[in-house]
Amino acid sequence: MVRKSKKKTSVSLVLAYICLGLINLTLVIAYFIRGKNLAIINPKGAIAEQQFDLIIISALILFAIAIPTVAILYLTAWKYRETNSKVTHEPNAQYCKHLDLKM
Numbered sequence: 479m480v481r482k483s484k485k486k487t488s489v490s491l492v493l494a495y496i497c498l499g500l501i502n503l504t505l506v507i508a509y510f511i512r513g514k515n516l517a518i519i520n521p522k523g524a525i526a527e528q529q530f531d532l533i534i535i536s537a538l539i540l541f542a543i544a545i546p547t548v549a550i551l552y553l554t555a556w557k558y559r560e561t562n563s564k565v566t567h568e569p570n571a572q573y574c575k576h577l578d579l580k581m
Contacts, residue, residue: 489553496549 511519521530558565
């Protein structure tokens, strides 16, 4: 019988909570702006439509880069926290070219 590790379960649970939170935030925002005539959502004219497209593209790029970066930051901080006894810190480790290239 194969047992799943607690670490994998807790990370997937955290990611599930993050996804649920983002979905809830989206639904709340959609609820509050429903039926409203906001200038940013209803652009008038060619230049306003281009600016609206630029705002949407900028927001999508922000979410595509910022959310995974912050998630990796928190997961790394959680993994290498001081109270984690499973991970050992080896300050005299050998030089690794692969790690240097990734950075």
